[in-house]
Amino acid sequence: MSRQTARPTDSRKVSAELFTLTYGALVSQLLKDYENDDDVNKQLEKIGYNIGIRAIEDFLARSNVTRCNDFRETADVISKIAFKMFLGISPAVTNWSPAGDEFSLLIENNPLTDFVELPEGHNKLNYSCVLCGALKGALEMVQLEVDVKIVQDQLKGDNVTELRVKFIKRLEDAIPAGED
Secondary structure, three states: OOOOOOOOOOHHHHHHHHHHHHHHHHHHHHHHHOOOHHHHHHHHHHHHHHHHHHHHHHHHHHHOOOOOOOHHHHHHHHHHHHHHHHHOOOOEEEOOOOOOOEEEEEEOOOHHHOOOOOOOOOOOOOOOHHHHHHHHHHHHHOOEEEEEEEEEOHHHOOOOEEEEEEEEEEOOOOOOOOOO
8 A cells, every 4th residue: 555645735725726716616606697797797896895895804904004195005005915915916006097096906817817717608707807896895995986997807818917996086984864
């Protein structure tokens, strides 16, 4: 009989692969449940939004990040701390608009797309749309309304996955009606 040697496994790698496969199963089920890619994209963004509004609390508690002074600082925190904390990657922040209200996050190795090929007939599917929703939800919880969209997608033949983040407005703290 041969003896099997125990190989040490990195729990973060196992967790990342499990997350990737679980996310793939979710997308696959959504493709079965909805008639077109636009509806699936909306659902993925909604799921991401709900993740974002909950993940921001964990992020703020674990990172000890203080309030950002401007949108550029926010972009750096998103790229260097938040993406690193939750996905183990640090996307490049590039393509700032002249007004400084819009930037791109370039993801070279998108962990969501490991082991993934888009199925035939689903060219409009934005597989990583959950990231757009997560950014919208998290930033809304810190009083920033943004628009986030996928501009380039590795699954569609681009070299990188590019998320375009546009500042819309600063939200005011809302006081519930009757509580002055």
